[in-house]
Amino acid sequence: MSILSTQLISYAGEGQKSWVIIVAIVVPVGVAVLLFIVGYCLLTRRGRKKYDIVQGDNVVTDITNVESLHHDLNSIKAATNNFADSNRLGEGGFGVVYKGRFPNGQEIAVKRLSRSSGQGTTEFKNEAVLVAKLQHRNLVRLLGFCVEGEEKILFYEFVPNKSLDYFLFNDDRQGLLDWSRRYKIIEGIAQGILYLHEDSRLRIIHRDLKASNVLLDSDMNPKISDFGMARIFGVDQTQGSTNRIVGTYGYMSPEYVVHGQFSVRSDVYSFGVLVLEILSGKKISDFYQTEGTGNLMSYAWKLWKDGRPLELLDPILGDSYARNEVIRCIQIGLLCVQEDPAERPTMATVVLMLNSYSATLPLPNEPAFFLHSRTEPIKLLESDQSTSVLESDQSKSQSVLYSTNEVSITELEPR
Incomplete structure (x- = not known):
């Protein structure tokens, strides 16, 4: 064999050894990187599935930021004496509220969601994340x-003084709400809604503003509560659509009830109804006694x-x-309950109107009137174009019907 042939065989052997070494190094490293990526994706996906509230394809926030606020069930049971009836404060659409006291003496209001209630995990996470991040003197903490x-x-x-309806619609307690207190309550509610709409990190539509969802502290300052039906809007988003109508009949704006469209002006409408209730001392439902009667808005408009x-x-x-x-x-x-949402003022304008007597108020147009019969269905949308699905599936009825109580309702679209 020639010298040249010997050298070629030697080079070939060395090249094969080098390739084997390269493969031996690269393959394990590649497998390790791949396993790391897969593991990271699984953990991230699991975390999102468990905690995230999603806005479209974007994660808005997650509950892990408030994990320090998590308490074990035994401590809650001890604080409420195992959810004793003597500590029961009331019952809402999603469960019972109890008074509790921690060993350090701190008093709390405990909202225990009913297992059969419409508020599922999504609504629970919604309320927990939203309220934990919202800090305002006119929002419950x-x-x-x-x-x-x-x-x-x-x-x-x-909040020791229960809710606004406890005083406002009770003959024996109405007298405790003199004019200065009522005006202060109206101002406080307006400030709280303005914070939700414009001053918090996100634009938030409450969608269930009513007297029973306004709590009063020891100084009768209002605190907006119950965010289980709230919607998160993006910074540039102004309105949304849904095929699930949630809220309380009478407080819901006409464009929301009929077309499923909601925006900050929907909350403005609810605020307008609430203002008229505070002024008159009458429930919106008091005017839905018989078919064909007027409502609170028509009564106020006529006067x-x-x-x-x-x-x-x-x-x-x-x-x-x-x-x-x-x-x-x-x-x-009356300006807030106008039929055209574009004609209703923003909450920033409302606050300005309440605090500045130099501000000139426009004349209101005729408000929207609801004179539906007790069994007349209201047409709903066939698709949900909203930002994120955060509603309750509490009711399976196929239409929004006449209602005379203060219970929040959730109705699904016809199939």
Whole structure:
């Protein structure tokens, strides 16, 4: 064999050894990298599935940021004496609320979601994440939560004076709400909604503003509560659509009830109804007694058009009120319940109107009237184009029907 042939064989052997070494190094490293990527993706996906609230394809926020607020079930049971009836404060659409006390003396309000309620994991996460991140004097403050087994529990600061409807619609307690307190409550609610719409990290539509969802602290300051039906909007988003109508009949805006369209102006409408209730001391449902009767908005509008707006005012107030403030509030209430959402003021404008007497108020147009019969179905959309699905599936009825109570309703679209 020639010298050249020997050298070629030698080079070939060395090349084969080098290739083997390269493969031996690269393959394990590649497998390790691949396993790392797969493991990371699985963990991330699992974390999102468990905690995230999603806005379209983008994660809005996650509950892991408030894991420090998580409490075990035993501590909640101890605080409420195992959810004793004597500690029961009331019952809402999604469960029972109890008063509790921690060993350090701190009083809390515990919202225990019913296992058969419409508020599932999505709504629970929604309320927990939203309320934990919202900090405003006119919003109820979340102190912690518990997820254990089938139990889903939220607990808040204890607000001693219950809810606005407890005073406003009770003959024996209405007198405790003099005009200055009512005006203060209207201002506080407006400030809280403005924070939700414009001043918090995200634009939030409450969608269930009503007297029973406004709590009163020891100084009768209002605190908006119950965010289980709230919607998160993107910074540039102004409205959404849904085929699931949630809320309380009478407080819901016409474009929402009929077409499933909601926006910040939907909350403005609910605020307008609430203002008229606070002024009159009458429930919106008091006017849905028989088919064909007027409602609170039509009653207020008639008095306004006839030049008798002060007749709307709760008689229990007597003459102890500021006439200009009352008329201004009536006008603001009517502006908020106008049928065209574009004609309703924003909450920023409402707050300005309430705080500045130099601001000129436009004249309101005729409000939207709901005169549906007790069994007349309201047409719903066939598709959901909203940002994120955060509604309850509490009811399986196929139409929104007449309702005279204060219970929040959720209705699914016809199939």
